[in-house]
Amino acid sequence: xxxxxxQASTHFSPDYTSTFTPLLSLVYTSAxxxxxxxxxxxxxxxxxxxxxxxxxxTGMLLYYDGAFMQxxxxxxxxxxxxxxxxGQDPRHHRVIRLLEEYIPERNFPDWSMGYHRLKRxxxxxxxxxxxxxxxxxxxxxxxxxxxxxxxxxxSFLKSSRL
Numbered sequence: 001x002x003x004x005x006x007q008a009s010t011h012f013s014p015d016y017t018s019t020f021t022p023l024l025s026l027v028y029t030s031a032x033x034x035x036x037x038x039x040x041x042x043x044x045x046x047x048x049x050x051x052x053x054x055x056x057x058t059g060m061l062l063y064y065d066g067a068f069m070q071x072x073x074x075x076x077x078x079x080x081x082x083x084x085x086x087g088q089d090p091r092h093h094r095v096i097r098l099l100e101e102y103i104p105e106r107n108f109p110d111w112s113m114g115y116h117r118l119k120r121x122x123x124x125x126x127x128x129x130x131x132x133x134x135x136x137x138x139x140x141x142x143x144x145x146x147x148x149x150x151x152x153x154x155s156f157l158k159s160s161r162l
Contacts, residue, residue: 021075021076022075022076022102023073023074023076023102023103023105023106024072024073024074024075024079024080024100024101024102024103025071025072025073025079025099025100025101025102025103025107026071026072026079026083026097026099026100027070027071027097027098027099027100027146027149027150027153028068028069028070028097028098029067029068029069029094029095029096029098029138029139029142029143029149030067030068030086030092030093030094030095030096031066031067031068031092031093031094031139032063032066032068032092033090033091033092033093034066035065035066036063036066041063041115041117044091045061045113045115048061048112048113049112049113050112051082052072052074052082052112052113053112055075055078055081055082056074056075056078057072057073057074057075057078057079057082057112058072058073058074058106058108058109058110058111058112058113059071059072059073059108059112059113059114060108060111060113060114060116060156060157061113061115061116062115062116062118062153062156063115063116063117063118064117064118064119064132064135065135065138066135067135067138067139068092069098069142069149069152069153070086071107071108071149071150071153073103073106073107073108074106076102083097094139096139096143098143098146098149099146099147099149099150107150107153107154107157108157114157120132126155129148129152
């Protein structure tokens with residue numbers, strides 16, 4: 001996937017310097033090595049929110065019967081660094097990047113990490129989505145059409161746990 005990096009802005013006047021830090025949005029899926037309990041998810045969220053806040057990152061995490069879908073957004077360098085770290089996390093495997101794009105503004109500006117535990121009933125109520133019997137079906141569905149992942153993530157903007 002070829003992505004062009006926006007160029008840093010230049011001086012507007014001798015007295016004023018502005019640098020442009022591109023915002024990157026990255027969506028990935030992965031499979032948990034085991035079904036996570038509410039306590040494990042709560043601990044993961046608490047640590048993620050603290051860390052993301054320090055890095056200036058925002059986003060949303062969905063958990064569905066052993067599958068994760070997450071969007072990270074923020075300064076490009078920090079998003080890429082965290083995504084690399086996530087790929088090395090032993091709590092999950094099969095980490096696949098679905099979408100990566102530069103964005104003019106954040107989609108989840110108020111959340112260091114929004115969260116929703118996705119259920120079949122959630123998916124059945126949504127136009128264009130289907131329910132999944134297995135984690136592999138969930139992962140493959142979004143890998144086949146990555147744009148669906150952002151539609152799903154954004155659908156929980158108003159109803160998810162902050």
